[in-house]
Amino acid sequence: MNKRGPLFALLLSFTLLLSGCSSLTVLDPKGPAARTLSDTIIFSILMMVGILAVVYALYIFMLTKYRAKKSNEGYEPPHEEGNKWLEILWTAIPILIVAVLSVVTVKTTVAVENVPEGYENQEPLVIYASSSNWKWHFSYPEEGIETVNYVNIPTHRPIEFRLYSFGTISSFWIPQLHGQKYAMSDMITKLNMVADEPGSMMGRNANFNGEGFAHMEFEALAMSSTEYDKWVQDVTETAPELKEDEFKKLLETAHVGRMSFSNTHLEFSPPPSEDHHHGGDVNGNEEHQDHKDVHPDPATTEETEFDSETNVDPNEPLPNFPAEESPNHQHDGH
Amino acid sequence: MKWDEFFVTGDPLIYGAMVSIVLVSLAILFGLTYYKKWGYMWREWLTTVDHKKIGVMYIICALIMLFRGGVDALMMRAQTAAPEMKFLTGQHYNEVFTTHGVIMILFMAMPFIFGLMNVIIPLQIGARDVAFPKLNAISFWLFFAGAMLFNISFVIGGSPDAGWSAYFPLASIEFSPTVGNNYYSLALQISGIGTLLTGVNFIVTILKMRAPGMTLMRMPMFTWSVLITCVIIIFAFPVLTIALLLMMFDRVFGSQFFTMSNGGMDMLWANLFWVWGHPEVYIVILPAFGIFSEIISTFSKKNLYGYGSMVFSMVIISALSFLVWAHHFYTMGQGAMVNGFFSITTMAIAVPTGVKIFNWLFTLRKGRISFTTPMLYSLAFIPIFTIGGVTGVMLAMASADYQYHNTMFLVAHFHYVLIPGAVFAVIAGFHYWFPKVFGFRLNEKLGKIAFWFIAISFNVTFFPMFFLGLMGMTRRTYTYSAETGFGPLNMLSMVGAVGLAIGFVILVYNIYWSTRYEPRDKTGDPWDARALEWSTPSPVPVYNFAVTPQVKGRDAYWFSKKNNEPLSDEKITKIHMPSNTGKPFILGIAFFFLGFFLVFSWWIPSIVAGVAVLIIMATMSFDRDHGYYIPVEEIVQTEQKLRGDTV
Numbered sequence: 001m002n003k004r005g006p007l008f009a010l011l012l013s014f015t016l017l018l019s020g021c022s023s024l025t026v027l028d029p030k031g032p033a034a035r036t037l038s039d040t041i042i043f044s045i046l047m048m049v050g051i052l053a054v055v056y057a058l059y060i061f062m063l064t065k066y067r068a069k070k071s072n073e074g075y076e077p078p079h080e081e082g083n084k085w086l087e088i089l090w091t092a093i094p095i096l097i098v099a100v101l102s103v104v105t106v107k108t109t110v111a112v113e114n115v116p117e118g119y120e121n122q123e124p125l126v127i128y129a130s131s132s133n134w135k136w137h138f139s140y141p142e143e144g145i146e147t148v149n150y151v152n153i154p155t156h157r158p159i160e161f162r163l164y165s166f167g168t169i170s171s172f173w174i175p176q177l178h179g180q181k182y183a184m185s186d187m188i189t190k191l192n193m194v195a196d197e198p199g200s201m202m203g204r205n206a207n208f209n210g211e212g213f214a215h216m217e218f219e220a221l222a223m224s225s226t227e228y229d230k231w232v233q234d235v236t237e238t239a240p241e242l243k244e245d246e247f248k249k250l251l252e253t254a255h256v257g258r259m260s261f262s263n264t265h266l267e268f269s270p271p272p273s274e275d276h277h278h279g280g281d282v283n284g285n286e287e288h289q290d291h292k293d294v295h296p297d298p299a300t301t302e303e304t305e306f307d308s309e310t311n312v313d314p315n316e317p318l319p320n321f322p323a324e325e326s327p328n329h330q331h332d333g334h
Numbered sequence: 335m336k337w338d339e340f341f342v343t344g345d346p347l348i349y350g351a352m353v354s355i356v357l358v359s360l361a362i363l364f365g366l367t368y369y370k371k372w373g374y375m376w377r378e379w380l381t382t383v384d385h386k387k388i389g390v391m392y393i394i395c396a397l398i399m400l401f402r403g404g405v406d407a408l409m410m411r412a413q414t415a416a417p418e419m420k421f422l423t424g425q426h427y428n429e430v431f432t433t434h435g436v437i438m439i440l441f442m443a444m445p446f447i448f449g450l451m452n453v454i455i456p457l458q459i460g461a462r463d464v465a466f467p468k469l470n471a472i473s474f475w476l477f478f479a480g481a482m483l484f485n486i487s488f489v490i491g492g493s494p495d496a497g498w499s500a501y502f503p504l505a506s507i508e509f510s511p512t513v514g515n516n517y518y519s520l521a522l523q524i525s526g527i528g529t530l531l532t533g534v535n536f537i538v539t540i541l542k543m544r545a546p547g548m549t550l551m552r553m554p555m556f557t558w559s560v561l562i563t564c565v566i567i568i569f570a571f572p573v574l575t576i577a578l579l580l581m582m583f584d585r586v587f588g589s590q591f592f593t594m595s596n597g598g599m600d601m602l603w604a605n606l607f608w609v610w611g612h613p614e615v616y617i618v619i620l621p622a623f624g625i626f627s628e629i630i631s632t633f634s635k636k637n638l639y640g641y642g643s644m645v646f647s648m649v650i651i652s653a654l655s656f657l658v659w660a661h662h663f664y665t666m667g668q669g670a671m672v673n674g675f676f677s678i679t680t681m682a683i684a685v686p687t688g689v690k691i692f693n694w695l696f697t698l699r700k701g702r703i704s705f706t707t708p709m710l711y712s713l714a715f716i717p718i719f720t721i722g723g724v725t726g727v728m729l730a731m732a733s734a735d736y737q738y739h740n741t742m743f744l745v746a747h748f749h750y751v752l753i754p755g756a757v758f759a760v761i762a763g764f765h766y767w768f769p770k771v772f773g774f775r776l777n778e779k780l781g782k783i784a785f786w787f788i789a790i791s792f793n794v795t796f797f798p799m800f801f802l803g804l805m806g807m808t809r810r811t812y813t814y815s816a817e818t819g820f821g822p823l824n825m826l827s828m829v830g831a832v833g834l835a836i837g838f839v840i841l842v843y844n845i846y847w848s849t850r851y852e853p854r855d856k857t858g859d860p861w862d863a864r865a866l867e868w869s870t871p872s873p874v875p876v877y878n879f880a881v882t883p884q885v886k887g888r889d890a891y892w893f894s895k896k897n898n899e900p901l902s903d904e905k906i907t908k909i910h911m912p913s914n915t916g917k918p919f920i921l922g923i924a925f926f927f928l929g930f931f932l933v934f935s936w937w938i939p940s941i942v943a944g945v946a947v948l949i950i951m952a953t954m955s956f957d958r959d960h961g962y963y964i965p966v967e968e969i970v971q972t973e974q975k976l977r978g979d980t981v
Binding site: 023024025026027034036037038040041044045048051052055056058059062063066067068072075076077078079080081082083086087090091094095097098101102104105106108109110111112113133163167168169171173175178179180181182184185186187189190202204205206207208209210211212213214 | 495497503504600636803808
């Protein structure tokens with residue numbers, strides 16, 4: 001009468017896992033951040049399988065040995081209050097396991113929040129990924145170009161995605177490069193990642209945000225830096241310019257295909273933490289409030305955990321914008 | 335407002351639902367009239383303050399809600415069973431998963447647990463009723479009003495469509511302009527008041543009304559779990575009530591607490607919601623732990639192993655449950671340090687939970703285990719819940735959660751926790767305590783067939799979702815393309831869902847079958863069980879105990895049977911009981927209309943209904959009803975009839 005279903009399922013899961021992770025996107029990383037996460041996941045699975053094995057072994061033993069049979073009719077089970085040492089044992093061992101997992105968690109969390117190891121000295125390529133119902137806008141301030149629903153990135157170069165939203169909370173996710181992070185209307189969040197091999201990857205919004213959510217996908221295409229430069233040049237030369245009123249219309253359109261533009265919307269609809277009018281009181285500026293539907297007011301959040309002032313990071317100069325500076329202005333490095 | 339805006343139109347599924355609602359309502363009205371049961375309904379049920387009857391009403395509602403939420407679940411599985419299905423539209427799918435979540439947690443799991451609490455707690459502690467019987471009736475009718483208000487949304491005005499967590503700004507009037515989320519905020523506020531009152535009521539009941547000799551550390555484990563649960567309720571529910579109130583102001587009165595402009599903070603909603611939402615998980619899981627403790631101990635014929643550490647671990651869990659809410663949004667970008675803190679507190683919960691698992695396993699050790707239906711559910715709980723628990727630890731690791739968050743992996747995890755943890759528990763408790771309330775057992779054979787259907791189908795439905803999550807399938811996705819490769823596993827999941835549905839149908843059929851054919855139990859103690867509720871005859875007389883039992887230790891009834899000592903040697907005296915009252919029912923109706931009118935912002939009717947609510951509450955506070963006494967002769971007669979002997 002044992003409950004064997006989960007056991008079989010578990011075995012099945014392992015055969016599947018071992019037979020190859022290629023269909024399990026999350027365990028098929030194409031960059032260091034996702035690789036850290038994939039390793040963490042596999043490590044935790046192995047640890048958990050160990051725990052399950054102990055519990056299941058005890059469980060099967062108890063159920064087979066102590067079930068009511070004809071032969072033990074009249075058997076009077078003893079009165080047992082408990083056992084101090086056993087109880088200490090099965091408190092202490094889980095504490096140890098949790099301690100190990102805590103160390104792993106904190107280390108890997110710090111690792112994936114930062115620029116991946118080995119790439120710290122390179123200047124990251126900054127891409128603003130902003131979401132609107134139900135599209136992704138990718139702005140490349142450095143190159144002065146913008147795309148919709150696809151993002152091309154060079155391999156072996158750290159990419160810093162800066163995320164914000166023109167409305168609902170969405171979650172930016174390219175599972176083969178990194179885990180997800182929310183894009184919200186009133187702040188900027190950052191994701192650091194590197195692609196270490198070229199190829200096309202699925203990217204999408206992971207956080208439910210209404211009717212068109214299921215289709216809010218984009219393609220992330222990693223390519224060598226020469227190909228990337230060529231693509232940037234192509235877009236700069238051939239793509240149309242994005243005008244403010246067109247952009248407003250675009251924001252209101254629910255679903256569009258891929259688009260490319262030879263400038264960025266940041267020029268006329270800046271993420272306001274970069275705009276010194278709005279320093280300090282994020283919500284008090286009336287001029288900004290009037291345009292909030294189109295011009296959200298994200299303030300940067302650096303990793304200042306307990307810091308309620310989301311706006312200011314004294315140690316880091318805020319990046320400027322091509323709109324206000326020369327078009328070739330280099331980004332302030334990190 | 336036009337009529338075609340008022341009623342939801344255009345979907346054949348919803349027309350079908352409307353027709354069936356009308357038919358069922360007519361059938362109930364006709365049946366009550368034809369069999370002349372109006373008076374009976376009013377006297378015995380609508381006005382009752384008897385904790386057992388209130389409990390039964392909670393459980394009936396919970397079963398109906400289980401059906402409603404289950405149909406939602408089947409619709410979701412059907413829509414995602416194959417790529418590009420055209421069964422539901424995106425909007426309809428969004429409403430269906432939203433109501434599935436809200437109904438299953440708030441209108442199925444909670445009332446089912448409240449039902450069992452109501453029936454059993456006063457019996458387990460040797461009391462005549464709860465501390466505040468009239469308040470208890472108010473709790474029930476407010477829950478009922480909230481549940482009905484929430485359920486009519488899908489035919490009148492449209493259901494909420496922003497997920498059961500209703501994140502802002504998605505749930506704001508700007509992105510969700512239908513009245514759906516008004517229903518959400520008002521229905522949950524009304525039933526939430528009921529829940530809060532239940533929490534207060536049961537804390538007082540358990541602390542003040544225990545039989546003489548029953549110290550805290552002699553209480554049955556279910557009573558302990560309910561006490562701790564009620565403490566969580568009175569800390570957690572006010573947070574929800576306030577959050578919902580602010581939500582209502584945002585949506586109905588145009589305030590800007592959670593909007594994108596004028597200082598609104600969307601993530602404030604997420605924080606408030608989960609400050610309530612995570613303890614809420616333990617509100618449904620802790621009583622389940624209590625139920626399993628009772629059942630495992632009874633059917634191993636042993637006392638519960640490690641009683642002290644069982645209690646202590648529940649206290650630790652309840653404290654930790656308030657320190658983990660941010661793990662629901664590690665991906666909000668609050669940085670590695672905050673995430674690290676919440677990871678550690680979350681994983682820490684695994685320690686007391688593990689202690690409980692081992693204590694249950696050691697309760698089985700050296701026992702004599704009989705595999706009755708309630709015991710089968712309790713035993714299936716252990717391995718399945720452990721999978722839920724270890725995947726919970728995996729999700730607790732913030733870094734890894736960046737990959738699991740919002741995916742089917744998470745969906746699989748919480749179903750692996752909540753279905754064995756809450757649903758198996760209430761079904762087990764339902765089978766276990768059914769003879770106490772109705773005087774006969776549910777059929778064991780049918781019960782076991784239903785169990786195997788449910789336990790196996792559950793794994794078939796939800797285990798594939800772990801893989802779907804790792805493949806990159808996000809939750810709440812109503813459709814996907816064939817290239818994603820999600821198809822086969824979703825189809826498997828659909829097959830499991832059908833199996834689950836069959837299991838539940840057999841379970842309900844078992845109630846019908848057993849009512850007609852199952853032999854009646856004369857002993858009052860059909861399972862040879864241990865706690866005080868089994869010492870009184872079944873079905874339990876209105877006064878519960880003819881004489882209040884005297885408790886000398888844990889498992890008081892077990893030892894009184896074993897040592898052949900009666901639980902009390904006192905004489906029967908007249909018993910003071912609370913009188914019935916119709917006011918809680920009327921208050922519930924008034925609250926229903928208040929909520930309904932506010933949903934549609936119909937101000938004048940809202941004000942009228944609001945005034946009615948105040949007047950009813952005012953008249954209640956001037957009630958001078960001191961209850962009534964049951965004379966000794968009547969008690970003696972009842973006891974003779976029920977026990978078939980003299981007392």
